[in-house]
Amino acid sequence: MSVSLTLVDLLAFNAVLIAAIAAPGAALLYFVKTTVASGRAAGIATGLGLGTAAALWTLAALLGLEAVFALFPWTYTALKLGGAAYLIWIAVQTWRHARMPLGDAPAPRGRAVLSGLLLNLGNPKSMLFAAAVIVVVFPQGLAPADIAVITLNHWLLELAFYAGFALLLDTGPARRGYLRLKPVLDRVAATLLGALGLRLILEK
Numbered sequence: 001m002s003v004s005l006t007l008v009d010l011l012a013f014n015a016v017l018i019a020a021i022a023a024p025g026a027a028l029l030y031f032v033k034t035t036v037a038s039g040r041a042a043g044i045a046t047g048l049g050l051g052t053a054a055a056l057w058t059l060a061a062l063l064g065l066e067a068v069f070a071l072f073p074w075t076y077t078a079l080k081l082g083g084a085a086y087l088i089w090i091a092v093q094t095w096r097h098a099r100m101p102l103g104d105a106p107a108p109r110g111r112a113v114l115s116g117l118l119l120n121l122g123n124p125k126s127m128l129f130a131a132a133v134i135v136v137v138f139p140q141g142l143a144p145a146d147i148a149v150i151t152l153n154h155w156l157l158e159l160a161f162y163a164g165f166a167l168l169l170d171t172g173p174a175r176r177g178y179l180r181l182k183p184v185l186d187r188v189a190a191t192l193l194g195a196l197g198l199r200l201i202l203e204k
């Protein structure tokens, strides 16, 4: 027999999720950098990619797919190494372009969506995190409709968070400050992204 999802369950899930999205990490750093450098449309597109990947990890966890990681640990390792390589690649590109002025042409949005998607798909910890939260927050035996509601809720929350944050960040002073300090800020961002990539490789 399936039990039903309550509003309280969803609110609890959303509270944990907001804390996770807002916690500083590679995704947040990349989102902030893209928004300040390329504007709100590019930021929102990046958030769309990040949020879609994160919601897919939650869907996977709701379907119990973390068992795949337990059965075939190499799938986890492969995803993690792919994610790490991608982060390090972004870090190298960011470092190399640090001294270049920003072009007037805004970054293509399709690319921003794809970057966000790849960045969070290469973070298999997302699924383990979602699985752990789901076990605590939701009752056992969710119906397919509940699974759809939770996934859609997660996706919309991600979009709302990144869109709202992009609007807050994309201001004249933030952009002028960034442009003035671009060579330094890009290298700091590149170093942090590279370090996060290395940490992914080294951690158990």
Ligand SMILES: NC(=[NH2+])NCCC[C@H](N)C(=O)O
Pocket (backbone or CB within 6 Å): 020, 021, 022, 023, 024, 025, 026, 027, 028, 029, 050, 051, 054, 120, 126, 158
């Ligand atoms: N729901 C998410 N967007 N999760 C991934 C992001 C985790 C963390 N905020 C980071 O910046 O790396």
